[in-house]
Amino acid sequence: MRPLDLGYMAELAPVIAGYVPLTLMMAVIAMIAALVLAALLAIVRVLRVPVLDRLVAVFISFFRGTPLLVQLFLFYFGLPQVVPPMTGIDGVTAAIIGLTLHFSAYMAESIRGAILGVDRSQWEAAQSIGMTQGQLLRRIVLPQATRTAAPTLMNYFIDMIKSTSLAFTLGVTEMMGAAQKEAAGSFMYLEAFLVVALIYWAIVETLSVGQRRLEARLGRAVAR
Amino acid sequence: MSCEIDIRGLTKRFGANTVLDGIDLCLQPGERVAIIGPSGTGKSTLLRCLNFLDRPDAGVLKLGDLTVDAAKASRAQILALRRRTAFVFQNYGLFANKTARQNLTEGLTVVRGWSAARAEARADEILAQIGLADRGDSYPASLSGGQQQRVGIGRAMALDADLMLLDEPTSALDPEWVGEVLDLIRRIADGRQTMLIVTHEMQFAREIADRIVFMEGGRIVEEGPPAQIFGDPRDARTRAFLRRVG
Numbered sequence A: 001m002r003p004l005d006l007g008y009m010a011e012l013a014p015v016i017a018g019y020v021p022l023t024l025m026m027a028v029i030a031m032i033a034a035l036v037l038a039a040l041l042a043i044v045r046v047l048r049v050p051v052l053d054r055l056v057a058v059f060i061s062f063f064r065g066t067p068l069l070v071q072l073f074l075f076y077f078g079l080p081q082v083v084p085p086m087t088g089i090d091g092v093t094a095a096i097i098g099l100t101l102h103f104s105a106y107m108a109e110s111i112r113g114a115i116l117g118v119d120r121s122q123w124e125a126a127q128s129i130g131m132t133q134g135q136l137l138r139r140i141v142l143p144q145a146t147r148t149a150a151p152t153l154m155n156y157f158i159d160m161i162k163s164t165s166l167a168f169t170l171g172v173t174e175m176m177g178a179a180q181k182e183a184a185g186s187f188m189y190l191e192a193f194l195v196v197a198l199i200y201w202a203i204v205e206t207l208s209v210g211q212r213r214l215e216a217r218l219g220r221a222v223a224r
Numbered sequence B: 001m002s003c004e005i006d007i008r009g010l011t012k013r014f015g016a017n018t019v020l021d022g023i024d025l026c027l028q029p030g031e032r033v034a035i036i037g038p039s040g041t042g043k044s045t046l047l048r049c050l051n052f053l054d055r056p057d058a059g060v061l062k063l064g065d066l067t068v069d070a071a072k073a074s075r076a077q078i079l080a081l082r083r084r085t086a087f088v089f090q091n092y093g094l095f096a097n098k099t100a101r102q103n104l105t106e107g108l109t110v111v112r113g114w115s116a117a118r119a120e121a122r123a124d125e126i127l128a129q130i131g132l133a134d135r136g137d138s139y140p141a142s143l144s145g146g147q148q149q150r151v152g153i154g155r156a157m158a159l160d161a162d163l164m165l166l167d168e169p170t171s172a173l174d175p176e177w178v179g180e181v182l183d184l185i186r187r188i189a190d191g192r193q194t195m196l197i198v199t200h201e202m203q204f205a206r207e208i209a210d211r212i213v214f215m216e217g218g219r220i221v222e223e224g225p226p227a228q229i230f231g232d233p234r235d236a237r238t239r240a241f242l243r244r245v246g
């Protein structure tokens, strides 16, 4: 067994860290899109909108019931064969779309749970003062539901960041791709992938600290 | 006799269960009517139907110049009706993400389209009337039950509604808070706010109401001035009920 080549790792770290912005960009865009989509899906479920409700149920079931990797391959390799506008879709876009749909399905379920957690009498009170369905969702229900769901949604964001590494399989040179290329030249696979792991770990730890602070703040706001 | 508020043939079924069986009720401007009756008799459902929190199956509701045929009420009519009525809930129904003051302004700014400044001025007036001038910035979770229900009533007051509907406003309260809430309702009643209140507090109903309505089995069995209903009830069912509640 040879010792770890720390010097090589130190050299490699900045190179791989150079791809952190790409990783974060994919995760942030997919997260924002997934949040919007998830909120819409959750509302359709909660209000039991005819027809749409059934479709959304199937959508959620499919994206929770199949592996993300399979979904990404479907978008990147499969769909372009039957949907002409999708030919020439690049790996980054396909990854963002895949992450968005996949995570929106999970997030819709937690948002739905949080919406149902807002006590019924608040819905009725909002209706009784003449608010429209849209007003009561926007002003009363969703702000509370978001607060309840925030810790879970934050966990999904962390999961999403880690899942961007799957874009590698769509030919995107992100952190994994870069490490793979470097290691192919140096044969130091352990060091290269260890650097990737440490960078992911550092990002996630940083976010976890932020998450704890956010939770403490949200907790205070409601208890005041 | 002019009916400011006129309810005709109001009917509500839950499945095969007819909960309201053709309710007729006429309220004159400023009239305060208390509804009493056994549990499960449709008292809450009656109030909820007037606000379309439960959708009635049949009947005609008239509030001033607004007439709504329950069976074919449009969304716009339902909103119009809600904008002229105010509801006080047994368990307050305060917006947990809004301060006491915001609970009062919400209906004014969002529904009535008032400016924030005007709504806040009105809210502060009402906070003073309900004895919470210094708690405007508090969230419901930090208020006592009695304070929360006073905010709930304040929210209804702010709307300056043609009809205030109160569904057992004190039954969820710890006994220590009942008095302050009843005092507040008494003051609103003294201001001749037209109101329909469901209550189990017989003494209170007797004091504040112009008229008592006794309901049983989804129907109005008997109605009349408090002195007559409590002193000389005509119907055997009314007598039995009043004997039971003491």
Ligand SMILES: Nc1ncnc2c1ncn2[C@@H]1O[C@H](COP(=O)(O)OP(=O)(O)OP(=O)(O)O)[C@@H](O)[C@H]1O
Pocket (backbone or CB within 6 Å): B014, B019, B037, B038, B039, B040, B041, B042, B043, B044, B045, B046
């Ligand atoms: N959403 C609903 N679905 C089905 N049945 C209902 C519903 N709401 C009320 N009911 C039924 O309607 C009847 C009348 O209920 P309601 O709550 O109006 O009675 P109440 O007179 O207010 O009683 P209480 O004095 O206990 O509050 C009851 O039999 C109740 O079970």
Ligand SMILES: [Mg+2]
Pocket (backbone or CB within 6 Å): B043, B044, B045, B167, B168
């Ligand atoms: Mg009731």
